[in-house]
Amino acid sequence: MENYPLLNLFWTMLWFFLWIMWLFLLFKVVTDIFRSDDLGGWGKAGWLIVALLLPYIGVLLYVIVRGRSMGGRDIEAAREREAAFKAYVREAAGGEPKHGSHVDDLARLAELKDRNALTDEEYQRAKTKLLA
Structure with a gap:
């Protein structure tokens, strides 16, 4: 335990958490790229290449450029x-x-x-008529 101090453990967990958050965001962006009706095939391919080849910058760029419409598509899908x-x-x-x-x-x-507006007989007749 001496070789790995508590602060290093904290930083490792922080970076791991940020990496997991980025993966969730990447999946959300890729899903949004394919769901988007206002992008053509080349536009989708371009954004996908940017998001995958420039991982962090591409995902952040997509969120900055298309983030508002991304939320609108989520609401419309819901x-x-x-x-x-x-x-x-x-x-x-x-x-x-x-x-x-x-x-x-x-x-x-x-x-x-x-x-007492209806008798039992009238009630049964009306009920039978309704259920028939």
């Missing part, structure tokens, strides 16, 4: 995923009925029955 999820849930649930949901109608029927 909105698209949310819309797709909501569409899937609606489709899986069988869509929405045209005149309100059956759950709401059943709740209204139960409320009418609780207020």
Whole structure:
């Protein structure tokens, strides 16, 4: 332990942490390059070459030049995923009925029955009609 003082351990961990952070940023930049619709094939190839051949400078340059639009693409992708999820849930649930949901109608029927506005027989007939 004498050969490796605590301060050296601190610096080693700091550099390792910065290297890991740069790797995450590199993956984010490469993903953004391929996801970007406003770049053509040559533009994507150019940014990819810059990011990979000049690792630290290329990644930082990309973030400086295209960082704002990078955030916009992230937000747009999140909105698209949310819309797709909501569409899937609606489709899986069988869509929405045209005149309100059956759950709401059943709740209204139960409320009418609780207020004695409907008899048990009328309630059962209406419930059967709704569920059919």
